[in-house]
Amino acid sequence: RSNNGLNASLMYNLTINQTDCKFNECIKISRLGYINVTDSPVLRPNDTITIEFWAKTYDTLAQDAYISRKLANSNWVTYEVNAQAGPVIRWQVQNGTTSLAYVQSVPFSINDWHHFTTTYKTQNFDASDFAIYMDGVKQGATLAAGSHPGFRLTYNTTKTDNTVLIGAPNYDNVHSAARVNATLDEVAIWNISLSADKIAEHAGAKIIDYSQYG
DSSP states (O other), X not given: OOTTOOOEEEETTOOEEOSSOSSSOEEEOTTXXXXXXXXXXXXXXXXXXXXXXXXXXXXXXXXXXXXXXXXXXXXXXXXXXXEETTTEEEXXXXXXXXXXXXXXXXXXXXXXXXXXXXXXXXXXXXXXXXEEEETTEXXXXXXXXXXXXXXXXXXXXXXTTOOEEESSOOSTTXXXXXXXXXXXXXXXXXXXXXXXXXHHHHHHSOOSOXXXXX
């Protein structure tokens, strides 16, 4: 259910679950499908972004995307949160010419519900512009080697497949790429960088009324 009236398609017979959820309804991906969210200006923030969701992950492969927004052709994404072997969380943004990735190496447990939040704010042009939170607690991390901090998020709206996918990486080979083996709940993309206090609040209780954020 979308607070902003966005449309989404459940791909490959994916269905909404009402059991084994963090709250009332959730999506179990199990590498079989993904959610394709119709593009909208509210999904294209330029200077600040927060992505948050609840996830119960069952296993990880090389690069299993929870949320991924395609930028252009080939393997460029505007933003992506994925799980890699370990398991560890990786948060990256790109602008099509230089890659800016924020790598989180703190492990998380599988088969347990976790609240993940990633933020980006173009401000100091260094690692402090990024943050990853797990269960409401900010995690220590470093910029990946070769990163180039300090650009605005950019988007390509000329192609209809440059959308947000939930549960799969949005590259040209999306249909053969690794999809998450996880149950996801309360996925949200914000055009602001949520404060640490607000993230901790979200991790502690379900948000009943999202309209308070405008």
